[in-house]
Amino acid sequence: MLERKPVIFLLLATVVILIGTIVTMIAPFKWINDPKLKIAEVKPYTPLQLEGRDIYIREGCNNCHTQTVRPLLADVDRYGDYSKAGEFVYDQPFLWGSRRTGPDLARIGGKYPDSWHYKHMADPQSMIPKSNMPKYAFLQKPLDTSLTEKKMKALNFPYVQADIAAVQGKSELDAIVAYMQKLGNDIPWRKAAQAAVIGDLKNPYLEDKTVIPEGKVIYDKDCAQCHGKDLMGDIGPGLADLDKPDADVFKTIYTGIIAGGMPAFGDQLGKDRVWKVVTFIKSTQRK
Amino acid sequence: MSQQEGYADDVVKGFIASSILWGAVAVLVGVLISFQLVFPQLNLPPYLTYGRLRPIHTNAGIFGFGIGSFMAFFFYIVQRLTKTRLWSPGLAKFQLWLFNVVIVLAAVTLAMGFTRSKEYAELEWPVALLVVILWVIFSANVIMTIIKRKEEQMYISLWYIMATLVGVAVLYLVNNAGIPVSLFKSYSAYAGANDANVQWWYGHNAVAMVLTTPPLAIFYYYLPKATGVPIYSHRMGIIAFWSLIFMYLWTGAHHLLWTPVPDWVQTLAMAFSVMLIAPSWGAVFNGYFSMNGQWHQMRENYLVKFLVFGITFYGLQTLQGPSQAVRTFSAFIHYTDWVPGHVHMGTMGWVSLTLFAAIYYTIPRLYGREIYSIGLANLHFWLAVIGQLIFSISMWVAGVQQATMLHATNSDGSLHYSFMETFIELYPYWHIRAVGGVIYLISVLVFVYNIVKTITSGEPAQSAVKA
Ligand code: HEM
Numbered sequence A: 001m002l003e004r005k006p007v008i009f010l011l012l013a014t015v016v017i018l019i020g021t022i023v024t025m026i027a028p029f030k031w032i033n034d035p036k037l038k039i040a041e042v043k044p045y046t047p048l049q050l051e052g053r054d055i056y057i058r059e060g061c062n063n064c065h066t067q068t069v070r071p072l073l074a075d076v077d078r079y080g081d082y083s084k085a086g087e088f089v090y091d092q093p094f095l096w097g098s099r100r101t102g103p104d105l106a107r108i109g110g111k112y113p114d115s116w117h118y119k120h121m122a123d124p125q126s127m128i129p130k131s132n133m134p135k136y137a138f139l140q141k142p143l144d145t146s147l148t149e150k151k152m153k154a155l156n157f158p159y160v161q162a163d164i165a166a167v168q169g170k171s172e173l174d175a176i177v178a179y180m181q182k183l184g185n186d187i188p189w190r191k192a193a194q195a196a197v198i199g200d201l202k203n204p205y206l207e208d209k210t211v212i213p214e215g216k217v218i219y220d221k222d223c224a225q226c227h228g229k230d231l232m233g234d235i236g237p238g239l240a241d242l243d244k245p246d247a248d249v250f251k252t253i254y255t256g257i258i259a260g261g262m263p264a265f266g267d268q269l270g271k272d273r274v275w276k277v278v279t280f281i282k283s284t285q286r287k
Numbered sequence B: 001m002s003q004q005e006g007y008a009d010d011v012v013k014g015f016i017a018s019s020i021l022w023g024a025v026a027v028l029v030g031v032l033i034s035f036q037l038v039f040p041q042l043n044l045p046p047y048l049t050y051g052r053l054r055p056i057h058t059n060a061g062i063f064g065f066g067i068g069s070f071m072a073f074f075f076y077i078v079q080r081l082t083k084t085r086l087w088s089p090g091l092a093k094f095q096l097w098l099f100n101v102v103i104v105l106a107a108v109t110l111a112m113g114f115t116r117s118k119e120y121a122e123l124e125w126p127v128a129l130l131v132v133i134l135w136v137i138f139s140a141n142v143i144m145t146i147i148k149r150k151e152e153q154m155y156i157s158l159w160y161i162m163a164t165l166v167g168v169a170v171l172y173l174v175n176n177a178g179i180p181v182s183l184f185k186s187y188s189a190y191a192g193a194n195d196a197n198v199q200w201w202y203g204h205n206a207v208a209m210v211l212t213t214p215p216l217a218i219f220y221y222y223l224p225k226a227t228g229v230p231i232y233s234h235r236m237g238i239i240a241f242w243s244l245i246f247m248y249l250w251t252g253a254h255h256l257l258w259t260p261v262p263d264w265v266q267t268l269a270m271a272f273s274v275m276l277i278a279p280s281w282g283a284v285f286n287g288y289f290s291m292n293g294q295w296h297q298m299r300e301n302y303l304v305k306f307l308v309f310g311i312t313f314y315g316l317q318t319l320q321g322p323s324q325a326v327r328t329f330s331a332f333i334h335y336t337d338w339v340p341g342h343v344h345m346g347t348m349g350w351v352s353l354t355l356f357a358a359i360y361y362t363i364p365r366l367y368g369r370e371i372y373s374i375g376l377a378n379l380h381f382w383l384a385v386i387g388q389l390i391f392s393i394s395m396w397v398a399g400v401q402q403a404t405m406l407h408a409t410n411s412d413g414s415l416h417y418s419f420m421e422t423f424i425e426l427y428p429y430w431h432i433r434a435v436g437g438v439i440y441l442i443s444v445l446v447f448v449y450n451i452v453k454t455i456t457s458g459e460p461a462q463s464a465v466k467a
């Protein structure tokens, strides 16, 4: 039998291996490339974004960061709208990753202002003291652009000479920040996901000073990185003398200011904790 | 020692030495990256950051240690099972040389940031091309030896060996297809969800064709050698073999549950992963039943201890794996530390323990010397098992804890914890894991010492040491 026929054995083993391969690896190409899954807003990478993506690959950021949001509450509330096949058609290779040592980055685009990224990439611990992300200050060096045009051609991405010229003189850090800001931002999910504030906006802690320390803890953890340790401002404006009604402040924090670089904290903190931060911020002024 | 003559064994010695070297490097880098996660200041940019070192760790482990040993033992086993001298010892010598060049090139290029980023297929195209050449000459040598064999019957180990040769070839060629832009840069030939599906078809079957079938080939050969009694059932081995290589290829998408890959591909992967328990446990039972009436050897024979613990970890691994492939459980533990816990029970438990046993058995026979110290071999065993258990158990607990926190919600439906709140809880576990890693590293150093002493100053072999 087969125990005596190595060549036939090898052929048979190959056939056996190929059955599952054809069904689960080759056939799905047809399903994944279904024109119905195309998303018109999703655009190829610009030369600068592509160079940034290549630095992401070079530095192995994918060993700590994933780039797919799953349709699960814990993912969607934390990272944004779940990922769709059509969003990845220009990703060669895909960068979904397998381990979330750091947070998912599929929808990092537009979450923070550029200045946040520059500061964070150079020294993550200066903003998030307990982070274990390596410092990438060394990316502050001129971008090697000798292959940029060749890369755009290899991937069949559209470009004009002005795009290529625009890359000259940029740093590697510029490129990676440009890439970060593009991620997941082609579809207008932030607007769609913006939590509508319902119910009447009355601060339940208006007369309650006991929640101020708790509000400060939340502030130090989630806000100080941008608004400064003493509310004096840094990437975001100072909040020390914020002279606005509680309801407005609440709305700003809950739904964010997308265009201005102020992230929305509604899903992450919930109403109750947002009110506590509001109470803390306002307490510094009421004093 | 007369049986040894006529076999091309120098190259086996060379591959064993190389694989031990790269195995030690893999473990050392593993310890380094586990400390980098706790003390980020240990990242030394640009070459020695976590992002560049982690792939060096996995490649040194899987290719340097794993494949290096498999090359050694395939040559050793095939010659003996076929009673035939290697088809081309010259080619094998070239292969040994090329193998070490490739591993060095892999480490250097990865440190320099030349990577394709796809897990276990990171090597840029010129290095990947050398890997292909390496595999072709390796396969040719093994297959030609089998074809001109003097022993007609092919023992089960040879089946696993041949499946490995074709399996790896198909996987590697397809997943490495790319578009080069320069000597050090290429893009994947596939995009997005296609690329993901190809990658994990490859990734999971790297587990099948590198971390399962070759150690099984070795296990089936060395268990009877170590115990002195034949394997329980050749027939059971054969049924398990065909179902194993059939089913594995359907399961890649269990790494992609809840992603944009089509649902039906995920569902098939889930179903076949659960079915895989049967052939996997076929091998485990075959091992256990072969021990019938021989269990006393667990106390007396250190080789048996390595092999039986190895197959036991394989059994646990192939129960845990299918549970991770179930959508609901995956939603929970995917992306967390649970998975490195799973990975290292397989690599530090099953694969490594089996290879250690094979090396302990083979070295005295190749050099005609008794093992230097059985006491040290026992010490090696216990340190390795303890180090591995500390690693895996701490990571499972860490994974479950982080998953629980990530999914916790408040009464108003908002999330209870921010990412960072879940993250800082991991530090204690990462400390414990690093300690487990150090213990394992010590076990490896004990092992290396024992092997070196055996070769340089072991007692000349008694008649008990026969091929
Ligand atoms: C002292 C021993 C070892 C230590 C301390 C160690 C440490 C580590 C660490 C810290 C990671 C990264 C985990 C993460 O992403 O969170 C890792 C990943 C990995 N290691 Fe090890 N390792 C050791 C031994 C080995 C050996 C011997 C092998 C292979 C033969 C191996 C194969 C792998 C693989 C395949 C991964 C990738 C896992 C994944 O993607 O989930 N390791 N290891």
Ligand code: HEM
Binding pocket: A098, B119, B203, B207, B211, B212, B251, B254, B255, B273, B274, B276, B277, B280, B314, B317, B318, B319, B320, B321, B322, B323, B324, B325, B330, B333, B334, B335, B339, B342, B343, B345, B346, B347, B350, B351
């Ligand atoms: C029936 C057998 C097995 C099944 C069904 C299985 C299933 C799985 C699943 C579902 C994952 C993905 C976990 C996640 O990311 O959520 C995984 C990861 C992994 N398994 Fe297994 N497993 C099996 C046996 C093994 C064995 C024997 C090894 C040997 C070492 C192994 C090594 C790995 C590795 C290295 C990974 C990490 C891949 C990565 O993310 O980089 N598995 N396994």
